[in-house]
Amino acid sequence: MRKIGSVFWQLLFPRVCPVCGEILKKKLTEGEEPPFICPACYAKLQFVGENGCMKCSRPIPEEDEYCEDCKKRKLVFDRGRSLLLHDENARKILYDLKYRNCRDNADFIGCEIAAQMGDSLRIWNVDALIPVPLHPRRQLQRGYNQAERIAESISYWGKQLYGLSLPVVCNVLFRTAYTRPQKELGAGDREVNLRSVFRAELPETLKRVVLVDDIFTSGSTLSACAEALKMAGAERVFFLTGSIVP
Ligand SMILES: [Zn+2]
Ligand SMILES: [Zn+2]
Numbered sequence: 001m002r003k004i005g006s007v008f009w010q011l012l013f014p015r016v017c018p019v020c021g022e023i024l025k026k027k028l029t030e031g032e033e034p035p036f037i038c039p040a041c042y043a044k045l046q047f048v049g050e051n052g053c054m055k056c057s058r059p060i061p062e063e064d065e066y067c068e069d070c071k072k073r074k075l076v077f078d079r080g081r082s083l084l085l086h087d088e089n090a091r092k093i094l095y096d097l098k099y100r101n102c103r104d105n106a107d108f109i110g111c112e113i114a115a116q117m118g119d120s121l122r123i124w125n126v127d128a129l130i131p132v133p134l135h136p137r138r139q140l141q142r143g144y145n146q147a148e149r150i151a152e153s154i155s156y157w158g159k160q161l162y163g164l165s166l167p168v169v170c171n172v173l174f175r176t177a178y179t180r181p182q183k184e185l186g187a188g189d190r191e192v193n194l195r196s197v198f199r200a201e202l203p204e205t206l207k208r209v210v211l212v213d214d215i216f217t218s219g220s221t222l223s224a225c226a227e228a229l230k231m232a233g234a235e236r237v238f239f240l241t242g243s244i245v246p
Pocket of ligand 2: 053054055056057058066067068069070071
């Protein structure tokens with residue numbers, strides 16, 4: 001039944017490439033399988049890979065271990081990885097996911113993160129994925145949390161591709177204040193703006209967790225979330241994001 005439903009769904013709403021918008025040609029019975037992007041656009045994407053900063057994954061000169069930013073600042077998360085450099089293609093995929101209701105774009109980001117970072121997830125040995133929460137009012141306006149959509153896709157594909165058990169846990173980290181969009185603020189204001197915005201209540205079973213968000217800009221949001229989680233008893237906090245601003 002689900003399959004028949006899915007066939008009709010695809011006739012009505014064919015999956016399109018998140019970059020160029022072309023309809024992705026595939027057999028109707030393939031359902032929610034990749035590819036989630038056309039080959040030409042995939043070839044244009046800039047993947048971050050695993051040779052960047054040991055803490056934030058940002059690309060750095062080969063001889064360095066950490067980026068200038070991580071050397072200077074105290075970011076509370078332990079380490080993390082991002083999928084894409086935030087160039088114009090990444091910006092389009094994530095902007096459309098966040099503001100234009102293109103929820104399918106999370107399938108591409110999550111599947112690709114799982115495919116490329118399954119080894120890191122296994123080494124980190126984490127108990128759960130925790131999406132960075134929106135304020136309830138903003139989530140109501142948007143109808144969904146883009147970070148949660150990405151986390152669900154990582155969880156699904158982590159299981160399919162690597163047999164990893166990565167439950168998405170949404171009821172342990174809360175955004176308690178309604179903040180102005182980060183992009184309207186300078187870096188200094190961001191830290192102030194974000195302090196005490198997040199609160200966490202963590203069960204005993206969650207000690208090693210991965211924060212999931214769409215974009216790593218300054219790292220302040222992820223650091224504030226990590227701080228709240230560590231205050232609530234987390235021992236290790238990692239992160240995965242769709243893109244990172246170089
Ligand atoms: Zn395309
Ligand atoms: Zn760094």
